[in-house]
Amino acid sequence: MSEQLHPDIEFVLLSEKQIRGIVQDLGAQISKDYEGKSPLFVSVLRGGFVFTADLMRAVTVPCSVDFMAVSSYGDGVKSSGVVQIVKDISTKIEGRHVIIVEDILDTGLTLKYLIGLLEGRHPASVAVATFAVKDIPGCTPAIEPAYVGTHVPNEFVVGYGLDYAERYRNLPFVGVLKPEVYS
């Protein structure tokens, strides 16, 4: 898909090539940090599935994956602060090293809730890998992830798993949506 041609995209923020580099770096870091361990990736659906698939393939230690579906935004562009577990993992995590994999950290409220939930199940450790952190002037996210792929400006971004109203997740790049699409 050509990066220039999508009519709803204002501009491309991260190209496919840049994304590949970011994920390779994170995979190498995680492989080093978890040497001798076998982490479980908990992918946060729906946005995290594309990043999770790439990240797992960039990791060289033995690892497994499970999925959790949460709903925090509905179809809008503003955080509601309300996290609803739509689907839970089925893996028993007691004594396991868990890495929660998220697409983008905005307020951090979704992840704060998930960390608390999973820590209550007595894993050996819980870390967070987020593809992006949204930089919002004057706002500090509720949690600090161990692994951050990149930072993005305070814009509504789509692609590489990120949606607006369930669309654009399939774009291979991350782009800023034209405001007229959601206003």
Ligand code: IMP
């Ligand atoms: P938080 O709880 O405010 O950190 O919200 C995080 C979740 O909101 C992410 O997992 C996304 O699903 C969604 N989100 C936040 N910013 C964006 C964006 O710019 N585009 C698409 N989804 C977003």
